[in-house]
Amino acid sequence: MRLDTLRAANIERQTLWPGVAAVDLPFRGLELAGEIGELCNLVKKLHRHRGAIAGNRAADPLVEDKLLAEIFEELGDALVSLDLLAMDLGLDLGPAAVEKFNRVSERVGIPVYIGVDRARGPDETVFHELGKGERVSHD
Known part of the structure; x- marks a missing residue:
C-alpha cells in the first residue's frame, strides 16, 4: 500500500466518521x-517472553x-x-x-537514499518508489 492510498482512504472515511466535528489537533x-x-x-511483553523475564x-x-x-495490528493502528x-496538520508523510x-543517511555516512536524483557513487544504493506491478530487482 502506498501512503497516498492511505491518505485518500482516511479523507473519505473521516467524512463518514461519527463525531468527527469534535476531533481537533490535541485529540x-x-x-x-x-x-x-x-x-x-506489546513489544515489552514480547521482549519479556523472549528473555524469559517474569511478568507475562x-x-x-x-x-x-x-x-x-x-x-x-497495532502497527497498522499507529x-x-x-x-x-x-x-x-496539512503535511504529507511520504516526503x-x-x-x-x-538526512540521517548523509549524517551517519551510510550510502543508502530514497528517491534522490543525483549521481550515484559505486557504493551508493538508491531506492525509488515502484509503479503498479513493478517488483524489486536484486541484481
Missing part, C-alpha cells in the same frame, strides 16, 4: 500517543505468535493515526519520511 496527538503506547506495551501471565506456547499478531495527525531518511 489526534493523544490518539497517536495511545496507539504508540499500546504498541510499546501464562506460559502459552503460542504467546509469541499471538503477540506478533497483536503487534501487526500508521493510520500518524497519517490522520499529519492530514490535520517527510524521505527527507528525514536521507
